[in-house]
Amino acid sequence: xxxxxxxxxxxxxxxxxxxxxxxxxxxxxxxxxxxxxxxxxxxxxxxxxxxxxxxxxxxxxxxxxxxxxxxxxxxxxxxxxxxxxxxxxxxxxxxxxxxxxxxxxxxxxxxxxxxxxxxxxxxxxxxxxxxxxxxxxxxxxxxxxxxxxxxxxxxxxxxxxxxxxxxxxxxxxxxxxxxxxxxxxxxxxxxxxxxxxxxxxxxxxxxxxxxxxxxxxxxxxxxxxxxxxxxxxxxxxxxxxxxxxxxxxxxxxxxxxxxxxxxxxxxxxxxxxxxxxxxxxxxxxxxxxxxxxxxxxxxxxxxxxxxxxxxxxxxxxxxxxxxxxxxxxxxxxxxxxxxxxxxxxxxxxxxxxxxxxxxxxxxxxxxxxxxxxxxxxxxxxxxxxxxxxxxxxxxxxxxxxxxxxxxxxxxxxxxxxxxxxxxxx
Amino acid sequence: xxxxxxxxxxxxxxxxxxxxxxxxxxxxxxxxxxxxxxxxxxxxxxxxxxxxxxxxxxxxxxxxxxxxxxxxxxxxxxxxxxxxxxxxxxxxxxxxxxxxxxxxxxxxxxxxxxxxxxxxxxxxxxxxxxxxxxxxxxxxxxxxxxxxxxxxxxxxxxxxxxxxxxxxxxxxxxxxxxxxxx
Numbered sequence: 001x002x003x004x005x006x007x008x009x010x011x012x013x014x015x016x017x018x019x020x021x022x023x024x025x026x027x028x029x030x031x032x033x034x035x036x037x038x039x040x041x042x043x044x045x046x047x048x049x050x051x052x053x054x055x056x057x058x059x060x061x062x063x064x065x066x067x068x069x070x071x072x073x074x075x076x077x078x079x080x081x082x083x084x085x086x087x088x089x090x091x092x093x094x095x096x097x098x099x100x101x102x103x104x105x106x107x108x109x110x111x112x113x114x115x116x117x118x119x120x121x122x123x124x125x126x127x128x129x130x131x132x133x134x135x136x137x138x139x140x141x142x143x144x145x146x147x148x149x150x151x152x153x154x155x156x157x158x159x160x161x162x163x164x165x166x167x168x169x170x171x172x173x174x175x176x177x178x179x180x181x182x183x184x185x186x187x188x189x190x191x192x193x194x195x196x197x198x199x200x201x202x203x204x205x206x207x208x209x210x211x212x213x214x215x216x217x218x219x220x221x222x223x224x225x226x227x228x229x230x231x232x233x234x235x236x237x238x239x240x241x242x243x244x245x246x247x248x249x250x251x252x253x254x255x256x257x258x259x260x261x262x263x264x265x266x267x268x269x270x271x272x273x274x275x276x277x278x279x280x281x282x283x284x285x286x287x288x289x290x291x292x293x294x295x296x297x298x299x300x301x302x303x304x305x306x307x308x309x310x311x312x313x314x315x316x317x318x319x320x321x322x323x324x325x326x327x328x329x330x331x332x333x334x335x336x337x338x339x340x341x342x343x344x345x346x347x348x349x350x351x352x353x354x355x356x357x358x359x360x361x362x363x364x365x366x367x368x369x370x371x372x373x374x375x376x377x378x379x380x381x382x383x384x385x386x387x388x389x390x391x392x393x394x395x396x397x398x399x400x401x402x403x404x405x406x407x408x409x410x411x412x413x414x415x416x417x418x419x420x421x422x423x424x425x
Numbered sequence: 426x427x428x429x430x431x432x433x434x435x436x437x438x439x440x441x442x443x444x445x446x447x448x449x450x451x452x453x454x455x456x457x458x459x460x461x462x463x464x465x466x467x468x469x470x471x472x473x474x475x476x477x478x479x480x481x482x483x484x485x486x487x488x489x490x491x492x493x494x495x496x497x498x499x500x501x502x503x504x505x506x507x508x509x510x511x512x513x514x515x516x517x518x519x520x521x522x523x524x525x526x527x528x529x530x531x532x533x534x535x536x537x538x539x540x541x542x543x544x545x546x547x548x549x550x551x552x553x554x555x556x557x558x559x560x561x562x563x564x565x566x567x568x569x570x571x572x573x574x575x576x577x578x579x580x581x582x583x584x585x586x587x588x589x590x591x592x593x594x595x596x597x598x599x600x601x602x603x604x605x606x607x
Contacts, residue, residue: 017502018517019495022524029527044532048479048560054471057449057478060485064446234457237474241453248450264443268488271442275485276494282482330496373500 003294006031010287020333021276024283031290038293043286050285051278054237056161059154059281060274061240065221066108067270068247070117073257074218078103079121081215086186088203091193093129094136095186097122098143102182105147106222107243110154110273111368115144115379123383130198133384138391141380142399143185145365148331150178152225152240155331155361158281162288162339165353167236168229172421173358177410181362184402188395217250277332284336291340301344311349315359315411318342322360326367330375334364358410358417366403369396431491431573438488438566445481449474469548476546476556483563490525490570518575525568532560 010027014020025043032038069075082100089095097118104114119140126136148155151171160167193200212219225243228234234242251258258266291297308314325334339360346356368376371392381388410416418424456470489495505513539554546556 013520014498015501016513016517016520017497017499018521019497021495022521023497025528026520026524029524041531041535041538044528044535044560047528047532048535048557051479051482052475054475057453057474060446060449060478060481061453064450233461238453238457241450241474242457244450245454264439267443267446268439271439271446271481271485272489272492272494275482275487275489276496278482279486279489279495328498328500333496373498 002031002035002290003296005034006287006290006294019279020330021279021283024280024287024333024337028283028286028290031294035290035293042289046285046289047282050282053161054235055157055167056278056281058152058157058167058237058240059277060270061237061244062108062152062154062157063110063274063277064267064270065240065243065247066110066113067266067273068244068251068258069104069107069218069221070113071251071258071262071266073251073255074107075100075104075117076121077211077215077218077255079118081211081219083201084204084207084211087201089186089190089193090200091189091191091196091198092201093122093126093198094131094139094189094192097126097139098146098182098185098189101143102146102150102178103219103222105150105178106152106226107218107247108147111144111148111365111376112379114147115140115376116383118144119380119383123380130196131192132196133386134390134393135192135395137380137384137386138393138395138399139185139189140383141369141374141376141391142396142403144376144380145368145403146178146182146185148365148368149174149181149358149361151175152236153361154277155335155364156357157236158277158332159335159339159357159360161281162284162336163343163353163357165357169354169421169423170357171226171229171236173354173417174361175420176416177358177362177406180409180416181403181406184406185399188398188402192395217254221246280333280336284333287337288340297341297344300341301348304342304345305348311351312412314345314349315351315356319359319363319407319411322363323366323370326364327370328373329367331361331364331367334367335360352414352418352423354421354423355410355414355417359407362403362407362410366400366407369399369403427573427576431570434566434569435488435491438484438491442481442484442488445477445484449477449481452477472546472548476549476551479556480559483559484566487563487566487570490567490574493574515575515578518571518578522568522571522575525564525571529561529564529568532557532564536561 006027009030010023013023013026029040029043032040032043079096079100082096082103086095086099087093100118101114104118108114123136123140127133151174153174156170156174157167159165160170221243224246225239228239228242229236304314325338346353368374371377377388377391381391415424452470452474456467459465459467502510502513536554536557539557544553545551546553
C-alpha cells in the first residue's frame with residue numbers, strides 16, 4: 001500500500017508537469033502519512049542530510065567552472081584549435097564541431113551549455129561552409145551530448161552519490177566510450193562531407209601552432225582536473241574548485257572577457273542550475289528513504305532475477321527500459337530514482353557498479369537527442385529560431401544509431417569502461 | 426509593485442549565492458594549498474565548504490523557483506489545449522505552493538529541535554540551528570516566489586525560464602564574435 005501511494009502520487013504530480021523534485025517529495029510525504037510510523041519532520045531532515053556530503057559539493061563547482069568556461073571566450077579558442085587540427089578532413093567543419101564538443105566536455109558538465117556555447121559559433125560557420133541547416137543543427141545537438149559522457153560530468157557525480165561508486169573510477173570509465181562516440185560521429189561528418197562534396201580547408205602547420213598557443217590556457221583545464229584526480233593530488237571536489245579558480249583567473253585576467261557584471265551573471269546562472277540539481281538530489285533522498293523502508297530494490301531484484309539469470313539479458317533489458325525512460329525524463333532524476341532500485345540486482349549478476357554506471361549514463365545521454373523531449377534538440381533549434389521539427393530527420397536517425405552502437409559496445413565489452421581504472425581484476 | 430519587490434528579493438538572493446559560491450571556491454582552494462604547499466593543517470575546511478554548499482544550493486533552489494528552472498516532464502501539459510491546459514497549469518501552481526508551504530512548516534519544526542539543545546558542529550563549532558536554518562529560509566523564499574508565479578500566471582504574464590534566457594543570451598553571440606574577429 002505504502003509503495004503504491006509513493007509511486008502513484010509521484011506519477012500524478014510528474015504527469016501534471018510540476019517539478020520532478022516536488023513530485024519526489026510529494027510522493028514521499030504522502031507515503032509517510034499513509035504509513036503512519038515515521039514523524040513527518042524526517043522529510044525536512046532527510047532533505048538536509050542528502051546534501052550534506054563533500055562529494056556532492058563537486059556539482060556546484062563543476063557548474064560554476066562550466067559557466068565560467070562558456071562565457072570566458074574559451075569556446076572560441078577551442079574551436080579555432082579544433083579547426084586548425086582537424087578542419088582539413090572531408091566534412092571538416094562538422095568534424096571540428098564534434099571534436100570541439102568533446103574538448104569542451106572536459107571543461108563543462110552541461111550538455112545544453114555546450115550546445116549553446118559551441119553552436120552559436122559553429123552553426124553559422126557550418127552554414128557558411130555549405131552544410132545544410134538541418135545537418136548543422138542536428139550535428140550540434142548530437143555532439144553536445146558527448147560532454148556528459150566525457151568526464152567531468154555532474155550526472156556521474158549524482159550516480160556516485162546514489163550508489164557509492166568511486167567518482168575517480170567513474171570519470172576514468174567515461175573516457176573511452178566518449179572517445180569512441182566522438183570518432184563515430186566524426187565518421188558521419190566525413191561521410192557527409194564526401195557525399196555532398198563540401199570544399200575542404202587546407203591544412204597549415206603554422207596555423208596549428210598559432211591556435212595551440214592561443215588555446216593553451218583552456219587546454220590545461222582537463223589536465224588540471226583529470227590529472228589532479230587520477231594522480232591523487234586532489235579529490236574530485238577539490239579539482240572542481242581549483243578548476244573554478246583557474247577559470248576565474250583565465251577569464252578575468254588573462255583573456256579579460258569576464259568583467260564584474262558578467263561574473264555576477266555567470267555565478268547566478270551556475271547557482272540556479274546547481275540549485276535545480278541539488279533540489280532533485282535532496283528530494284530523491286526523501287523518496288529513497290521510503291523505497292528502502294519498503295524494500296523496493298530487493299523486491300525489484302527478485303522480480304528481475306525470476307525473469308532471467310543471464311547478465312547479458314539483464315543488461316539488454318535494462319538498456320531498453322532506460323532508453324524509454326530517457327526519452328521522457330531528465331538524466332539526474334532518472335539516475336537518482338532508478339540506480340538504487342537496480343543495485344541489489346547488480347550484485348546478483350556480478351556486474352561492476354562502474355560498468356553499469358557508464359551504461360546508464362550513455363542511455364540517459366541518448367535521451368538528450370530523442371524526440372519528443374530531447375532537450376538538446378530544442379536548444380539547437382533555438383539557435384536558429386527554428387521549430388524542433390527541423391531536427392527530426394535522417395541525420396538524427398544516423399546519430400541515434402551511432403549512439404546505440406556505442407552503447408552496445410560498452411555493454412558487451414566491460415574493458416571499455418573498466419580498463420583505464422584497473423577495475424578489471 | 427509586486428514585481429519590483431520580487432526583483433529586489435531575487436537580486437539579494439543572487440548576491441548572496443555569488444558570495445557563497447566565491448567563498449566556497451576560496452575555502453576549498455585554500456585547504457588544498459594548506460595541505461599540498463604550506464603543510465599547515467586546515468581540517469575544518471571540508472566542513473565549512475560542505476555547509477556553504479548546502480546554503481548555496483538551498484538559496485539556489487529559491488532563485489530557481491523564481492526563474493521556473495526546476496525541470497519537470499511537460500509532455501502531457503503540451504498535449505492539452507486551451508482552457509484545460511490553463512487550468513492544469515494553475516492547478517499545478519497551487520499544488521506547488523502547497524508542497525512548499527508544507528516543507529516550510531516541517532523544516533521550521535526540524536530546526537526548532539535545535540533551538541534549546543545548543544548542539545554545535547564538530548569542527549567549526551557553529552550552532553546546528555544556524556546550519557539547519559537554510560532549509561526553512563529557502564522554503565520560505567520558494568513559497569513567496571511560487572505565490573508570485575501563480576499571480577503572474579493568472580494575469581497571463583510570461584515568465585522567461587532559465588533555458589529561454591540562456592538561448593536569448595546566445596542568439597546574439599555570433600555577431601558579437603564576428604565583429605571582434607574583424
